[in-house]
Amino acid sequence: MIELVQQILNGLAIGGVYVLVALGLTTVFGILGIAHFAHGSVSMFGGYLTWFLAVSAGLPLLAAIAAAMAVGFVLGVAIELLAYRPVRSASHINAFIVALGLTMMVEGLNLQLFGHEQVVIPTGLSRVFEIGGVTIPELRLYVILAAAALIASMTLFVERTKTGQAIRAVAENREAAILMGVNVQAIPLIVFGISTTLGVCAGVMVGSLFAIAPGIGEWLVVKGFAVLILGGLGSIPGAVIGGMVLGVTEALAAGFVSSAYKDLIAFAVMIAVLLMRPQGLMGKA
Amino acid sequence: AERTLRIGVSDALTGGASVYGLPQANAIKMAADEINAAGGVKVGGDSYMLDVIAYDDKGNPTEATNAVRKLIDFDEVKYILGFCCSGAASAVASFIADEDAVMLVGNAAERSITARGIPNLVRTRPPADYTGAAAGAFVGKRGHKRVAVLGALDVGFYALYVDAFEKELNKAGGQIIARESFGLKDRDMTPQLTKIREMNPDALLVVGYVEPAAFIYRQSVELGMDIPRYGFTSGSEEQFLRVATSEQMEGVWDLRPTELTLQSATETGLAYHRNYTERYGMPPSPSSPYAYDNVYALKHAIEAAGTVDDTRAVARALRELAPPPEAVMQYLPVDGKMFDRNGQAYTANGAFQWRGGKWVYVEELPSDAKAYSEFLASLR
Amino acid sequence: MDALLSIRDLRVAYGGVEVVHGVSLEVREGECVALIGANGAGKSSTLRAICGLVPARAGSIRFDGREIANAPGHRIVRAGITMCPEGRQVFPQMTTLQNLRMGAYARSDDEQARDLEAMMDMFPILRERAHQPAGTLSGGEQEMLAIARALMARPRLCIFDEPSLGLAPRIVAEVGETIARIKAMGKTILLVEQNSSMALRLADRAYLFEAGEIVLSGSGEELQAHPEVARAYLGH
Amino acid sequence: MQFRPAYLALAAAAVGLVLLPQIIGAKYYLHLSILALIWTIAAQGQNLIQGHAGYVSIVQAGFMGIGAYGTTLLGMHFALPVWLTMLLAPFVTALFALAAGYPSLRVKGHYFAIVTLAYNLVIFIVLTNWTSLTHGEAGITGIPKPGGPDGWFDFRDRATFYYLTLILAGAMTGLAWLIARSRIGQTLRAIRQNEDLVGAIGIPAWKYKLFAFVAAAAFAGLAGAVYAHYQSFINPEVFGLAQSLDAILAVIVGGSGTIAGPFIGAFFVVFLPEYLRFADAFRLIIYGLALILATIFMPRGIVGVASDLWARIRRGRE
Amino acid sequence: MTAPVLEVKGLSKSFGGVKAIRDLSFQVHPHDILGLIGPNGSGKSTTVNTLAGVHAASAGEIVLDGAHVQTLPEYERVALGLARTFQTARLFPEFTVREQIALGAQVTRRSHPLSSVFAFGRRSAEDEAVAAHVEELLDMTGLRPVAETKTGAISSAQQRFLMIAMALAARPKVVLLDEPAAGLVAHERKELGRLIREIRDSGVAVLVIEHHMGLIMEICTRIVVLNFGAKIAEGAPEEIRNDKAVIDAYLGEAA
């Protein structure tokens, strides 16, 4: 029993990271129908940047994170404007290739700026709480809480603000949104900005829980897509549920079945869900 | 006259294995510069200045195959060094016998690389099971009965280490109660550790690259596990501290060849450490001298063979060589030779423990190089 | 008096193929103007150019004295034009209420709640369906929603593109009445309709499109009486 | 017959390819050319499902892996001759694709792309972890060349192997061409444009999609088998996600839905990264930038640009 | 009286809680032009979609020329003789009009698709027959002038005729037309009326959904009226026009 609870807790932290990655992907997908493959690399970049600001530039950690998030927003805006906008009217395969090109550029840029080394963002949070045999490292607890807070504010933003509604409107019917007076040129910029900011947060979490290294972006984005598919493309609740399911499934699979095959089991679950519900858990038919 | 001799390097300069590969490549360049500064490699009346071409194989067999192919076909190189990783080294070893080239393997630990007696291949690091057996005896001697293993067990040489370890542990009445594995890119080992924690082992054995191992040490503390931890990593202090705090590392053992540590180093070892640190701005990793020593072995072999073109002769000369005076590692010569007839060199094994932020050399682990050499030859 | 909307020599093209070849027309304040004509004659394209959904290749579009040709769509809406597009185009997964609120997106005054009530009074069925996703409404209900949503913007010029398309005869009649009511409220209306007899009945003035050009214009009655129009478009 | 520049280009390419081993100096370029021809086979397959049917499948390299391991393991465990295992490899791969494709073709668009991506990862994970069969990460060495030293041809000679690959790539390109202009090809293009409508007019779209998926896999399986016997060494790495993305790139960059596109694209993805090594540090950035610019400015690939150019020249002449 | 070519018995279809069709029964005979009318959302398109196999029926039987087809997939029903058009035009925009019609004829082919891979350019007798049929349809629907034009580039009226031509290419026994006249002007509507009669005269039964009463009253032999998914009336045009329930639910004062 304790083991089960512990394993679920283990899975929640990583699940939170998956949710954040998937949230960014899902909003971009919902609005623009783009499979933004570069999202993982951008997350990685955000993690590296935070590490650099905190370790080499000596900023306090929270300031470093805030600065990286701001840079992430700008980067997201630039990506939409310079890379995706020109191919908006072409087929979605073209946008996918642009995404691959972006991935390479971000990876390359990251190597130039921060080198090949794996880095760990130092948080200084090494206390461990224990409740009835279940241990929770302080850091993991904060990660779970931060993820929850970000998810909640994202949901509120989309549901309750005018801009959030405009984002939904563009996602559902671009032309009608124009006719409502929505500036449809600006919306994708906002969406990419927010999405990338969330990606940066995910990168920071991975970088402090574990480590970030070149190439980790691929892993992140693949997991993000798996979550998206599991939860249903374009659905925010879907991303949240999908991320948690994937994180916990992996932890349970690693703990109770086989750690070597935990990814395989996670993907098997995803494929199985899809075959029963081709539109994902929360997707619209 | 002064001429140039190109030597090639294929090693992991990036990626997870670069903790081993990059320091090796650095050490090779340093050795080449030292040799050049001292007048180069002397053959007949000519002195050859060494020119190093290094490709990044990322520790990956396919990339290494392509890199070596390119070194031989495109850059026309005949002497190839590096190879921190078993997979990459094995892949290249599988075809090197057909090439007009000599391959000098450094840090890679897979036994089969020297088990086939490839004539134009030598290696400085002793095989994993040679070390694993010594490690098993040591852990057994310390009285642990129930040992859990967490390792990159689908990588051949780690499994080999654990098998040899288990055999010796069993002799001392201990046993391995769990073999959990992880992928080379995994960084979250809490599921495996949680599972192990439930089994209440007396000790934990970690076999894997430095980074995943460091995460295991860190996460084991985070999960409140308070048992002796042993490992096989050859990582430096700096490499571990990037991931885990010194407190989280405290008391961890590394059971590996004696390699380079400041306490155990000879005069040459200390000089190597000094020069490297000065040149690259950080200390060398423990296993980096394997490649450095290979450069000097090559120099002496070429000079002994009296040719740079006849790779067969150079390969033969390598097998006849006594450990060169410039070598950093303390090799245990077999019949007076640095490389035995398998092409394999041996060092002593040792137990190192993390104490107060440093790896401390605690004791030598008894091993019999000559007997192992016989055994290795018997595998053919 | 200056016209509220005046279009001069408008040309519209899709990927190099021109489909509107120099159209000029005007709509005066308080007027209801209809555009009629065959399929693919370029009526929708003209409306879409007015609203900034497609670029104008040449020509001018002046609204309330200001040039709006090729201005971004949201600017045009803010200037006071809304369109109820062909095929309704509701936001299918948003509720009826959310759709209506989107209609007021460009407004910043605080009378939106009052207008919302007014719309629900005008179309009681929408109040019943307030919390239902708009995509699940029937075609007629969606049309009501689209009209109400357009009115939520408090436009000075309201454009309707084929509001009766695909609607049952009874609903067509209702839509006709609704437009008449909006007209009676004093709104300026530009209407495109396949149901030419309805359009000409509602309109003060009308233009006949053929193959991207205006071939005839006049008051509603004049066009209704025109033999060519009667034969090809009214089906008499 | 009317003068068609395409035929001229084809003839020139054929002559060039046949003479290639005689022309090029460094053996290394011959090596790269062989790899490019192997990639041509895989890309022609990818073009069937991606270029014609419009389904982005991200598992081509995974299927190459099945072909490569298939031929190798069949040879190792059943002592079958190399020619036979090479011949069997595409069928083995097709079998896997059949099993995987049947359920997954229920999902469309991006879902399909991600599901196939998951298949690639699954293949990769199995190849890496089923060590008793595959030797995992360390891979399998010493895979024999076809023919043996006393056959008619010695395939250990690189030029000889080049011709073998050239013949295979040519044959598979021909097969792809036949499929593309057949009724099946036409139906696949219809599926790309409007899949629901295809079903509504009485065509069982899933059968055609499955055919394209399985045929693509068979092409990949052959490519993988040739690769294994050429390199004599395989490990899971070459059959990962990145390589599947290369297959997609080859099709897009060359010109999707065309017959020359995958060929041109294959040479592109093999040679360009190699040539960018001069800019080592900036290689990724330049490669990525080149891709983005190419997609923005030549969305129909190199073949598209060439045919536009030709059309303009001809119009200019008239 | 001849046997019905299409017989619908007790058909129901629900989406979640929404009952889109309730216990609907009617027959289409070989020489029928059956009109299906009713208010928006009354279930007409759903009926067509359920008959065609886009949706699975929740209950009821669909008998096509003696064969029960309610469990068959969409494409098999076409093969058995049930073709349809859509409320909004659906196209293969990169194909020419001729190619799109020819694709509609694919279902009539008996040879295996693979045989066309290895035909090496030879045209079979079957190819010739299909080509001839396509030419006939081009003339019948008046699309010959645009035969070589891409379907995306023809007018929306022509697209509607194309949909019909493509459906006929399958050599169906019955065609289901969903609002074929939507958006057509008077003279195009006349043309459409003529075409529908011609189709019926060629031996293909027609089921047509329309909101345009002029057309419906003019061409239909019988009319079925739906409201809230259930049949509220059935009969000849004259009867329907004067049916109180139909006037209340659907026609209103205007008609």
Ligand SMILES: Nc1ncnc2c1ncn2[C@@H]1O[C@H](COP(=O)(O)OP(=O)(O)OP(=O)(O)O)[C@@H](O)[C@H]1O
């Ligand atoms: N997005 C588009 N791309 C290419 N051509 C288009 C596009 N939209 C419309 N057209 C073409 O432009 C011409 C005019 O179309 P438009 O929709 O303006 O006509 P309309 O008078 O509104 O006709 P309808 O009664 O069918 O709505 C038609 O030939 C149509 O095919």
Ligand SMILES: Nc1ncnc2c1ncn2[C@@H]1O[C@H](COP(=O)(O)OP(=O)(O)OP(=O)(O)O)[C@@H](O)[C@H]1O
């Ligand atoms: N896929 C679906 N999911 C849920 N409800 C649906 C679905 N399709 C149709 N409906 C509902 O079924 C009912 C009947 O719709 P249908 O489209 O058949 O009407 P119709 O008679 O064709 O109307 P119209 O004349 O407006 O085209 C409507 O209430 C509609 O909202």
Ligand SMILES: CC(C)C[C@H](N)C(=O)O
């Ligand atoms: C123990 C490790 C240092 C061994 C090395 N990484 C190899 O692959 O052989």
Ligand SMILES: [Mg+2]
């Ligand atoms: Mg229109």
Ligand SMILES: [Mg+2]
């Ligand atoms: Mg309908």
